[in-house]
Amino acid sequence: MFITTLWLSLAGQMQPIDAGEYRPLYLKADTPYVQVQSFQLDAAPVTNQAYFEFVQAQTKWQKQNVPSIFAEHNYLQHWLLQNGQYQPSQHQLNTPVTNVSWFAAQAYCQAQGKVLPTVDQWEYVALASEHQANGSIEGDFHQKILAWYSKPTPTQLPEIMQNPANYWGVYDMHGLVWEWTLDFNSALVNGESRNDASLDAKLFCGAGAASSADPKDYAAFMRFGFRSSLQAHFTSSNLGFRCAAATNYSKD
């Protein structure tokens, strides 16, 4: 009982993340590491229960009220209509909310004075193993992550925080769901998905900043590929989110 209560109270908690640097995937060999300022990150992905509380407070985000430009038809499709309201079932309460669009995720974070983490923030925290801020120096780190990527998404998602936290005290960065990031659409592989993929100064200001790659971290490649396939109104049964905030953020 105690453990359950502790675990539920941890679910909405944030963990402080120290400033540091990391090497993003798409970077020229001679450009420096990206500096990440200190910030806070939700200890776990947002659950169905937390998201349900949100849509009860902000009814415009209820399934029947959201315009298609903000979320496609499958938005919250795993919730059932009960007593005139779409809601998660009992066994979905502590599982990560999925089938939410970027707009919905952003609105949820905004409602709490938080924001979605940037790609840099997310990747920086995702780099940590259980014991080290930079897990990639552990031999089997990438292998473990890839092992999850190769498994199909289960019909019933596991509950959050079932596996050990990483170095920062953050759970489920890998192994549960994919997650939205604030600027997932910033990678300029294609200027715009319906056009050709040339990256030159005619099409982009500063195009040179986004080329070349380090192929070692194949898992990051997969995330990169997945992100660039997304559009902000998309929803998917294995795509959820968590929120970030500045270091001085505190919930009152």
Added chain:
Amino acid sequence: MKIMKLLNRSTWYASLMIVMGSLSAGVLAQLPDSSVYHLESTWTDQNSQPLKWQNLQGKNQVVSLIYTHCLHTCPTIVSTMHQAQQKLSAKTLANTEFVLVSLTPDSDTPQVLNEFAKKHGLDTTKWRLLTGDDESVRQLAMVLQFKYQNIPDNEVSHSNIVTVLNRQGEIALQTLGEPKRVGEIVNILEKLE
């Protein structure tokens, strides 16, 4: 005769309702599902006046995202939109407006945007130059599927897209902001109501 009168009266009431509806917040409820004007963010124009996207209903809008100190693509985008404006028929021009949204809102203050408009000879009765907060810019970019990334020295690498929105804020056309696309932009604007 009586029926006609009744009918006239109900028609009159119906149109009154429509007029009242479009003057009130009820407008939002009537927006098409796919309208960009569902965005609720508030922006500031070059005259420091606040503006919401739904205020732009009623005219077709030619929209792009730029920043004023950008040297490569942005001048071409602006010039493409400007050329399109000059090629429109008088009737279409009366129903068309132009919007530039800043990708570097911190440095593109209303004053800077105003200067930019003057420097490029943009008629500010037709052109709006908007600045907002970072989250609003990101949200707008998401709706328009416009990609950008802040890079050092307050520069931004970004897509080069011009979007045409119809009177209700639905995307009528997206094309590259380069001179050879001017005809495409003019054509769609001439076709739109």
